[in-house]
Amino acid sequence: MSDMTSTADAPRSPGRPRSLRADEAIIEATLDLLAEGSTIEALSIEAIASRAGVGKATIYRRWAGKDALLLDALRRLKGILPQPEGHSLRDDLILLVGAIGKNVDPRASKIMPCLVPEVNRSPDHFRLYQNIISPRRQLMREVLRRGISEGLLRPDIDIEVTMALLTGPMLIQRVLQWNPELDEQTLPEQVVDAVLAGILTR
């Protein structure tokens, strides 16, 4: 969606070709500014152009406006999916939980909180957000299903609820800074163990 004339489509038009370095510089400048704390709407085309060392026209030649540019820029943040090994259910879950909100691009963790209001406001951004996280949910779903079919997990559990149980604590801590008492480092392991075992006396 919304690719505009994003450079590098085929039919070889006459004249000077678009600069690939400009594309790159614009996207990078956008992500940098967001990571430095600018809100989405405080972000201005003028600031992006200046940071990228680029004329405003060069941006408008490629994208219709801020939203289209943002959509393309944020797509860059899709990190690599973690790869559960499949040996140990517990290890796989810890891996997946630990990967929540972690991304190849270190700017992502600063940017994510800024997107929360947009996701609640704009259907486009909501779709983008779901597109990014739903493969990760799918991965966890498969690990849990495997756990059930191997007899490790109770077959009557609600998988969606269980995923929320595993994901929620990590997400509120990383995105909402929910409880300063919690240690993000050890949290994945603690969460997985608590969910697996429950807290009732035996």
Next chain:
Amino acid sequence: MSDMTSTADAPRSPGRPRSLRADEAIIEATLDLLAEGSTIEALSIEAIASRAGVGKATIYRRWAGKDALLLDALRRLKGILPQPEGHSLRDDLILLVGAIGKNVDPRASKIMPCLVPEVNRSPDHFRLYQNIISPRRQLMREVLRRGISEGLLRPDIDIEVTMALLTGPMLIQRVLQWNPELDEQTLPEQVVDAVLAGILTR
């Protein structure tokens, strides 16, 4: 903090007194605009004044700027603390989990997501946010401690982690719209039962 000349302090100065209805109208207008989807920084003093039917000067006479006004307005959203009955551990936890992100003021749930970026940016807003949620955490902490001392819960559990386990799923669903598959209505009960029992086979 930041009370400004918030009307209604004592020594009876000469001249016309500040209008209490203006105070009220300004705060209400601010919350209304936020609830209607305006972002914190898109919110302008001019818009608030116009919505409140008030001159801009009337606002500047009371608050130093948008931040001070916002701090006061958001304080209004502190809801009433839920009151666990103390009969049933399970019922008390369901009550507390269900109250997450629910507030006496229905505008609160629309406003909360907008605050996420601010909380990450401004130490003042972060403090305000922690001031609002920490009594609720404390309430849940006490319920869990009681569960331990009554022998219902294992004494070796980490209470902070357990609270995150109970709170996280509800919060990511209400604030981040994390998983469209989940039903917010039944979630508190499902979360509490799953956390209590664990998911391992017995």
Next chain:
DNA sequence: GCGTTACGAGACTGGCCCGTATCGTATTGC
């Protein structure tokens, strides 16, 4: 009635930004 302060309304300067247009220059195919 008088001094004092508040009120709603709106004028005003100054800043930031949008989106477009226009510079002179650079890079391509023909």
Next chain:
DNA sequence: GCAATACGATACGGGCCAGTCTCGTAACGC
């Protein structure tokens, strides 16, 4: 060389907003 398109820079009109200020009016103590 020439047409075509891109480039960075900058100018431009228009819009929204911040904060201050000034109207004419209203509400208080004395």
